[in-house]
Amino acid sequence: MTDDAQITAWALAAGRGDRDAASRFIRATQQQVRRFLAVLISPAEADDLTQETFLRAVRALPSFAGRSSARTWLLTIARRTAVDHVRAGTSRPRTVPMSDRYDSPDLARDGFDRQVVLERLIAGLPAERREAFVATQVLGLSYAEAAEVCGCPVGTIRSRVARAREDLVAAVDSRDRRAERRGGSTAG
Amino acid sequence: MGCEQWREVLSAQLDGEESPEERAGADRHLAGCGDCREWFDRAASVTRRARLSVSAPGPDLTGVILDALPTRARRSRRARLLLTLRATLGLVGAIQVVLGLAQVGRAAAGPHLHAGGPLASGHLWHEAAAWNVAVGAGFLFVAARRTPPTGLLPMLSAFVATLVLLSVNDLVTGRVDTTRLVSHAFLLLGYAIVVAMSRPGLRPGGPTPRGVEDEPRWRIHVEDEVPAPGLRLLPPPHPGTARHRDRTAA
Numbered sequence: 001m002t003d004d005a006q007i008t009a010w011a012l013a014a015g016r017g018d019r020d021a022a023s024r025f026i027r028a029t030q031q032q033v034r035r036f037l038a039v040l041i042s043p044a045e046a047d048d049l050t051q052e053t054f055l056r057a058v059r060a061l062p063s064f065a066g067r068s069s070a071r072t073w074l075l076t077i078a079r080r081t082a083v084d085h086v087r088a089g090t091s092r093p094r095t096v097p098m099s100d101r102y103d104s105p106d107l108a109r110d111g112f113d114r115q116v117v118l119e120r121l122i123a124g125l126p127a128e129r130r131e132a133f134v135a136t137q138v139l140g141l142s143y144a145e146a147a148e149v150c151g152c153p154v155g156t157i158r159s160r161v162a163r164a165r166e167d168l169v170a171a172v173d174s175r176d177r178r179a180e181r182r183g184g185s186t187a188g
Numbered sequence: 189m190g191c192e193q194w195r196e197v198l199s200a201q202l203d204g205e206e207s208p209e210e211r212a213g214a215d216r217h218l219a220g221c222g223d224c225r226e227w228f229d230r231a232a233s234v235t236r237r238a239r240l241s242v243s244a245p246g247p248d249l250t251g252v253i254l255d256a257l258p259t260r261a262r263r264s265r266r267a268r269l270l271l272t273l274r275a276t277l278g279l280v281g282a283i284q285v286v287l288g289l290a291q292v293g294r295a296a297a298g299p300h301l302h303a304g305g306p307l308a309s310g311h312l313w314h315e316a317a318a319w320n321v322a323v324g325a326g327f328l329f330v331a332a333r334r335t336p337p338t339g340l341l342p343m344l345s346a347f348v349a350t351l352v353l354l355s356v357n358d359l360v361t362g363r364v365d366t367t368r369l370v371s372h373a374f375l376l377l378g379y380a381i382v383v384a385m386s387r388p389g390l391r392p393g394g395p396t397p398r399g400v401e402d403e404p405r406w407r408i409h410v411e412d413e414v415p416a417p418g419l420r421l422l423p424p425p426h427p428g429t430a431r432h433r434d435r436t437a438a
């Protein structure tokens with residue numbers, strides 16, 4: 001991963017009209033933005049939202065002052081784009097993550113599908129906990145950076161991440177218990 | 189401190205965001221609380237898996253995004269050009285007004301100052317001065333307003349065309365001195381700018397350089413707006429989606 005100082009330097013140069021710096025900036029950050037949006041909204045809409053985020057960012061680059069890192073600045077815009085997207089009601093209704101398909105014990109034992117299950121559980125978290133959890137765990141931001149991205153105090157991020165963990169532990173627990181019950185009934 | 193609060197500390201610990209005192213306290217609590225020990229293990233495993241989650245990398249969007257840039261650059265060039273034209277026109281208008289007023293002053297000082305023959309005397313001289321002031325005021329008006337100047341065009345065109353024809357004639361017959369003709373250069377320049385500003389591509393009230401649909405809801409500084417120094421794009425303090433469940437928990 002390219003370091004923050006380099007990305008910020010590209011962003012500043014891009015803001016002064018350097019196209020080459022702009023393309024480096026986009027290339028270095030687009031996957032992280034896409035990942036953020038894929039977990040925050042949905043993988044299917046991630047490409048469109050990533051593009052929208054960068055169009056907004058590129059437009060705002062001349063006013064980027066470099067006081068925060070360009071990465072958190074960009075993720076702030078990505079979050080805003082996600083919030084607007086949900087508010088505009090264009091987001092597809094989120095299905096409750098516990099779909100029957102994923103309740104099959106065979107699928108749940110498979111590593112890949114366990115991952116899919118977890119991602120669905122994350123997708124089912126309340127919006128504020130989800131963004132705090134995704135920013136700190138999936139993107140690996142510090143609490144301070146996540147607070148900047150989400151526009152809230154560090155303490156709030158800390159409590160939201162903890163609540164998200166509690167929700168996830170509880171959800172995984174209840175799923176495991178159900179899977180066990182079902183496994184037991186087929187065996188006996 | 190109840191288990192719930194300790195779990196917040198344990199959660200922070202999984203992210204390396206706890207203080208040494210908190211860590212010591214949490215260790216003591218874990219030693220005596222089996223539920224929290226179990227929760228800590230599960231939370232650690234969920235965390236590991238969440239951090240592992242890798243989505244397939246998406247397509248490279250660099251080209252698509254940069255392709256959206258040139259039009260914007262062109263638009264901002266157009267905005268800059270328009271601003272330059274308006275500034276120049278304002279200057280020309282001011283000069284024209286000053287020249288007209290000076291003409292009135294000189295007429296008052298005495299008609300023989302000018303070598304313009306019959307025109308240099310009496311009321312005709314005043315009338316010419318009034319025309320200069322009027323045209324200058326017209327230029328200033330166009331420069332100050334953001335509306336297309338098309339309404340001024342027919343009269344200005346007729347005035348300029350007539351003046352050019354008469355000037356050429358006067359020059360040939362030696363009835364005008366060159367300094368007087370130089371002052372007409374301002375008029376021609378102003379006229380050229382008004383014509384340019386009437387073209388659809390440059391019309392101040394013409395197609396707006398900003399998209400409507402894709403305009404984000406917060407304020408972004410673009411084009412001729414001067415960016416405030418040090419402005420950061422932080423979201424508003426109260427995000428609209430805020431559900432306040434966490435606040436009570438915090």
Ligand SMILES: [Zn+2]
Binds near residue numbers: 194217221223224
């Ligand atoms: Zn406990």
